Amino acid sequence: MRTARATFSQETASSGVRITEGNGGLPKVLLNSAHGSEAEIYLFGGCITSWKPVNGKDLFVRPDAVFNGQKPISGGIPHCFPQFGPGPLQQHGFGRNMNWSVGDSENIEGNPVVTLEIKDGPYSRSMWDFSFLAIYKVELNSKSLTTILTIKNTDKKPFSLSTTLHTYFRASAAGASVKGLKGCKTLNKDPDPVNPSEEREVGTFPGFVDCVYLDAPGEVHLDNGLGDVITIQNTNWSDTVLWNPHLQMEACYRDFVCVENAKIGKVELQPEQSWVAKQHISVA
Numbered sequence: 001m002r003t004a005r006a007t008f009s010q011e012t013a014s015s016g017v018r019i020t021e022g023n024g025g026l027p028k029v030l031l032n033s034a035h036g037s038e039a040e041i042y043l044f045g046g047c048i049t050s051w052k053p054v055n056g057k058d059l060f061v062r063p064d065a066v067f068n069g070q071k072p073i074s075g076g077i078p079h080c081f082p083q084f085g086p087g088p089l090q091q092h093g094f095g096r097n098m099n100w101s102v103g104d105s106e107n108i109e110g111n112p113v114v115t116l117e118i119k120d121g122p123y124s125r126s127m128w129d130f131s132f133l134a135i136y137k138v139e140l141n142s143k144s145l146t147t148i149l150t151i152k153n154t155d156k157k158p159f160s161l162s163t164t165l166h167t168y169f170r171a172s173a174a175g176a177s178v179k180g181l182k183g184c185k186t187l188n189k190d191p192d193p194v195n196p197s198e199e200r201e202v203g204t205f206p207g208f209v210d211c212v213y214l215d216a217p218g219e220v221h222l223d224n225g226l227g228d229v230i231t232i233q234n235t236n237w238s239d240t241v242l243w244n245p246h247l248q249m250e251a252c253y254r255d256f257v258c259v260e261n262a263k264i265g266k267v268e269l270q271p272e273q274s275w276v277a278k279q280h281i282s283v284a
């Protein structure tokens, strides 16, 4: 079944896609699979704040997260677009500060699929003077969540960007580990500035961690220290970031780790060109 152009006021419950009012009165999209899983996405930031797979833990939203449509929502799966980290634009770019609109929604064998999008406007143009279209397709299955991000250059001049999905997984940081990054070259802010290749079979979070793994594999495994192993697969997200703020966020650092699919090196897009990347996270 396919439902075109859902709007805030238009509920498409039969497709398992429903738009309702979330925290702070912000519109959010609820996804319900016929197979028992749930997810929610705030249109502000296109931020997936909840993913409850069958037999798995929810994502993590920081206790300092605000839902006021002004500051980005800190938690879940925020977009860092069109810049990851600090730089000429605001930290992590402006995609997480924009109101995404709902495009198509559909239902595939009981699994809801929704497509969100943003394009340039006065707000983005004031910081980044390019015409672009970002399309974010989200599909919920019983034990997995798939997102496909497409960035299209709709301008007459080329542009470049970096981006990540800054995913906050609920975890026991002290017991969490990530497998699959051995051999990757690192860009490690701390503690080792010489940026060696990762030698460990598993990355852990014994203290402050903020490390980019370049040319990461298409699949890594997060043991969340709470009894689940989450498989994180990707196509075209070339890098992986591990982050835990430790004592910088004393109130919550014990309860999450970020494992981020990232594109750190610049994506260069000529007019009409697109960049597409897929993330698939799943529990056993």
Ligand SMILES: O=P(O)(O)OC[C@H]1O[C@@H](O)[C@H](O)[C@@H](O)[C@@H]1O
Pocket: 072, 073, 074, 085, 091, 092, 210, 243
């Ligand atoms: O706090 P924010 O802007 O939501 O971003 C989350 C974190 O993202 C990390 O990538 C940065 O290294 C941190 O400095 C930052 O705090």
